[in-house]
Amino acid sequence: MTSTVPPQTGTETRTPAPKIRRSRSDRWTIAVMLGLPAAIVMGLVWIPTVFTVILSFARWDGIGGTSTIEWIGTQNYVDAVQAYPPFQQALHNNVLWLAFLFVFPTILGIFLAVLLDRGLKGSRLYQSIFYIPVVLSMALVGFVWQLIYSTDGGVLNTILGTDVDWLGNPDVNIWAVMVAASWRHTGYIMLLYLAGLKAIDPSVREAALMDGAGPVRTFFRIVFPLMKPTNLLIIVITVIEALRAFDLVWVINKGRNGLELISALVTANVVGEAGRVGFGSALATIMLVISLVFIALYLWIVMRSDD
Amino acid sequence: MTMTTPLADHSAPVHRNGPRNKAAVANRRRLSTAHAAMYLLLTALALLWIFPLLWALYNSFRDYDYVLTHGYLSVGGFTLSNYTESWEVGGIPHYFLNSMLITIPAVLLILFIGSMAAFVLARFPWKFNVIMLAVFIAGNLLPQQTLLTPLFRLYNAIPLPYWMSSSGSLYDSYWGLILVHVAFQTGFCVFVLSNYMKTVPPELLEAATVDGAGLFRQYWQVVLPLCRPALAALATLMITWIYNDFFWALALMVSGDKLPVTTALQNLQGSFFTDTNLLAAGSVLVALPTVLVFVALQRHFVSGLTMGANK
Numbered sequence: 001m002t003s004t005v006p007p008q009t010g011t012e013t014r015t016p017a018p019k020i021r022r023s024r025s026d027r028w029t030i031a032v033m034l035g036l037p038a039a040i041v042m043g044l045v046w047i048p049t050v051f052t053v054i055l056s057f058a059r060w061d062g063i064g065g066t067s068t069i070e071w072i073g074t075q076n077y078v079d080a081v082q083a084y085p086p087f088q089q090a091l092h093n094n095v096l097w098l099a100f101l102f103v104f105p106t107i108l109g110i111f112l113a114v115l116l117d118r119g120l121k122g123s124r125l126y127q128s129i130f131y132i133p134v135v136l137s138m139a140l141v142g143f144v145w146q147l148i149y150s151t152d153g154g155v156l157n158t159i160l161g162t163d164v165d166w167l168g169n170p171d172v173n174i175w176a177v178m179v180a181a182s183w184r185h186t187g188y189i190m191l192l193y194l195a196g197l198k199a200i201d202p203s204v205r206e207a208a209l210m211d212g213a214g215p216v217r218t219f220f221r222i223v224f225p226l227m228k229p230t231n232l233l234i235i236v237i238t239v240i241e242a243l244r245a246f247d248l249v250w251v252i253n254k255g256r257n258g259l260e261l262i263s264a265l266v267t268a269n270v271v272g273e274a275g276r277v278g279f280g281s282a283l284a285t286i287m288l289v290i291s292l293v294f295i296a297l298y299l300w301i302v303m304r305s306d307d
Numbered sequence: 308m309t310m311t312t313p314l315a316d317h318s319a320p321v322h323r324n325g326p327r328n329k330a331a332v333a334n335r336r337r338l339s340t341a342h343a344a345m346y347l348l349l350t351a352l353a354l355l356w357i358f359p360l361l362w363a364l365y366n367s368f369r370d371y372d373y374v375l376t377h378g379y380l381s382v383g384g385f386t387l388s389n390y391t392e393s394w395e396v397g398g399i400p401h402y403f404l405n406s407m408l409i410t411i412p413a414v415l416l417i418l419f420i421g422s423m424a425a426f427v428l429a430r431f432p433w434k435f436n437v438i439m440l441a442v443f444i445a446g447n448l449l450p451q452q453t454l455l456t457p458l459f460r461l462y463n464a465i466p467l468p469y470w471m472s473s474s475g476s477l478y479d480s481y482w483g484l485i486l487v488h489v490a491f492q493t494g495f496c497v498f499v500l501s502n503y504m505k506t507v508p509p510e511l512l513e514a515a516t517v518d519g520a521g522l523f524r525q526y527w528q529v530v531l532p533l534c535r536p537a538l539a540a541l542a543t544l545m546i547t548w549i550y551n552d553f554f555w556a557l558a559l560m561v562s563g564d565k566l567p568v569t570t571a572l573q574n575l576q577g578s579f580f581t582d583t584n585l586l587a588a589g590s591v592l593v594a595l596p597t598v599l600v601f602v603a604l605q606r607h608f609v610s611g612l613t614m615g616a617n618k
Contacts, residue, residue, distance in 0.1 A: 013440045027523040030427050037424035037493050039437065043405035044444040044458065044490035062456070112352070115345055128605065129353045132360070135601040135608070137569045139552030143576065144589045147583060153379040155362060176395055183359065190611070212402060244450045247553045266452040269461065270368035271558055277456050288453040295448045299441050302498075 032057070049288065053283040062277035069278075076282035087283065088202050090260040093174055095280070097181070097261070098242035105182040106238060109189025114219060117197045127143065127194070131187030138184065138247035143179040146252070170258025177248055179257060189234055196230030197223070229301060236298045262287050318572075333387025360594075367551035367587035374584060391586035397585075399592050406550055408481050409567055413488040414545045420489070426526045428497065429504035430512065440498065441577065447494030451554050452485045458487065462559060479561045487551050496541055499614050503537040504530055540611030543604045547597050568593050596606055 052292035056077070059070040080087045112130055116123050133141065148155045157163055166176040200223060208218040224231070246263040249255040255264025262283055269280030331599040366379070373384025393399055424443065428436050462478035472480030507530055515525045531538075563574055575589045601608055 010414055021522075026522045026534035026556070030431070031524070033423040034427040035437070037497065039488070040490050041443060041446045041493055044487060045449065045454060046442065046459075047463065048457035049449065052453055052455075055380065055456060062460070088548040090386065093480050112349075115349060118345075118525045120342075120345065120349070126349050127354050128333060129357050130602065131609075132357070132598065134612075135547050135597040137553055137597075139572065140551070140568050140590055143572060144594075147363055147366060147587055148359055150583060155379065158378065158380055183356070191392040191609060193611055197607075215333065240448055246452070250557070251553070251576075263450060266455065267554075267558065270452075270456050272431075276541050281456055284450075285457065287450050290430070291448070291450055291453070292445075298448065299444060302444070303437065303440065307442045 020140075052281045052284050054286070056285040058278040060277045061275045064259055072107075072278070076279045077286075079279065079287070080282055084279075086256075086260050087262075088263055090262045090265050092240060093260055094245075094262055096174065097178060097245055098239060100178040101182065101185055101242050104179075105186040106234060108182075108233075109186045110193050112186070112190045113193035113197060117194060122209060127190070130190055133184040134187040134191070136184065136269050138181075138245075139251045141180055141184050142248045142251035145176075145183075149176050167252050170291050173258045174254070177252065181245065181248055181288075183297055185231070185238075189238075192230060192237070193227075196227050201225055232301050235297070236294050236301065239294045240291060240298070243287060314439070322493075341457075346494070362412055363587045366584050367591045369584055371582045373583045389582075389585045390592070391576065393585055393589040393592060396590055398571075399568065399589065401564070402566060402571040403596075405481075405565060405568070405571075406567040409484050410490070410546060410549045413492075413549050414542055415483045416485065416489045417492050417496050417545055421493045421541075422500050422531060422534065424493070424497045425500035425504055426530055429501045429507075430525075430530075440501065442498040443494035444471070447491060447498070451491070451558075454531055455558055459558065478559060479565065481565070483559050484555055487554065487555050492545055492548065496545075496613060498562065500534060500537055500540060500612075503534055503614075507533055536607075536610075537614065539604070539615060540607040543600060543607040544611040547608070550597060 057071060059072045114300055116127055151165050167173050205218055207221045245261055249259040249261050249264050253259055255261055266280050266284045269276045368385050370384040370386045397553050420480050428439060462483050463476055465477040467477055469475055472478055477483040488606050511529060512525050551569055553569050556567050560566055564572060572593050576586055
């Protein structure tokens with residue numbers, strides 16, 4: 001973690017903690033200080049997650065007691081894939097979402113970071129403008145963009161002279177929503193990339209420039225490869241974000257009519273009127289498996305240098 | 308900011324002889340054109356970027372009926388009534404209070420228990436620390452829906468006295484929301500702080516041990532004060548994230564009057580379905596706290612976001 005500069009310009013080498021016999025009270029302190037947070041995270045995050053996996057093999061309306069649970073094996077998974085059209089649609093939309101996030105906000109974010117890293121005058125102001133959407137909630141992003149997309153009086157239709165139902169038409173609404181999501185995502189990517197760029201030794205770039213390499217060449221040949229950890233991280237974060245996307249489609253039409261996402265289907269099945277707990281859990285488990293792959297990748301990236 | 312400033316400056320002293328100097332001048336000229344182009348592009352993009360927000364702001368000050376007759380691209384019909392109406396009829400202050408009742412305790416708790424775990428993990432490099440860290444960090448990254456059903460059942464099953472929760476259970480109570488935020492965000496806090504704490508020189512803690520300070524005192528009086536910058540950054544982020552939460556309030560609350568403001572705005576949308584300008588005013592009010600936090604604590608916000616992310 002180089003970006004967190006040690007408060008006391010301490011020695012960089014981490015010497016192991018002194019071997020002092022710990023008293024009984026110290027051992028209790030350790031147990032409580034680590035045990036309490038661990039218990040909360042285990043109890044409210046991990047154990048429920050395990051139960052979701054278990055419930056995915058059941059048929060249950062979630063209303064009756066646990067005795068009304070009927071175990072049906074992998075039937076929910078079979079149903080999800082074969083007999084539940086929204087799931088196909090959601091899978092398709094999630095993949096589209098991911099691809100879109102990569103093509104537009106990621107590339108634009110990196111491009112902006114590279115431009116702003118050149119120390120232009122007013123660079124701070126530009127940066128602030130690009131990442132102010134990051135501080136807004138996704139739900140709020142949804143509301144703000146409704147002013148742009150609305151059929152009567154929306155900016156887009158007024159300017160284009162069209163009367164497209166941007167958020168209601170199932171053929172176009174996913175694109176409209178992805179643009180809004182990208183609006184927020186770009187600033188975040190830019191921020192991560194700017195931080196990565198700052199960590200690169202400037203002399204490397206200077207050397208390349210003196211050897212006659214243009215800025216574009218320098219970026220692709222020298223800087224980009226050096227940014228490997230940041231690049232990897234951005235890939236993983238984008239995948240996780242694409243998978244977790246929810247708020248935006250929910251505030252617009254509860255994730256229906258063209259805006260199906262796996263997250264919204266799970267929510268609708270579990271909290272909604274349907275009350276198909278087992279089925280919703282199966283969908284959630286599918287999400288879990290996909291995300292765990294990328295979370296593992298993330299852990300590998302950030303913990304690699306921690307011996 | 309100096310590291311990448313005008314490229315020509317670096318090359319000038321190196322190439323001293325004549326012909327190269329000419330090349331440097333030409334180079335500089337090309338650079339200034341490039342500079343202008345860059346500014347133009349950036350300014351255009353920035354204007355495009357800020358437009359949705361400015362548009363919401365602009366229309367929040369306009370009368371809906373005026374806009375209906377004159378069109379949205381018109382000028383005029385200015386009024387403050389959208390704000391007074393969403394404030395009074397929409398009940399924004401009430402929801403703001405709800406948000407605060409959830410956000411403030413949650414942030415304090417997260418920082419407290421997260422820093423405790425981080426201290427132990429950073430201070431005692433055991434083998435199983437990697438596993439513990441993975442448990443914390445991965446928990447923070449899970450999609451929220453993966454634990455929704457069991458949590459929902461659990462919350463309904465845990466009784467709370469009525470003076471704590473009018474629902475009589477953890478479900479539909481502030482306590483429940485605070486807890487779930489703590490459970491979810493502690494991981495990020497542990498991750499960032501344990502890395503930060505590893506930079507604290509061990510000699511400092513040795514000295515404290517020799518002076519007879521127990522572990523908790525070492526944590527509370529030596530390490531925690533040193534972590535102030537990291538804590539400030541984390542606090543800024545957590546305030547933003549928890550205030551912005553939409554999902555948990557939606558899933559774990561049922562009483563409309565207990566909702567935090569982000570989620571409650573959806574009600575405003577429902578009841579004032581057609582009045583876009585009123586919705587704009589509501590959105591501006593809801594966005595205001597995080598935007599203010601961002602403007603005031605920008606440095607912390609930015610360092611917080613990148614702190615956990617970059618090696």
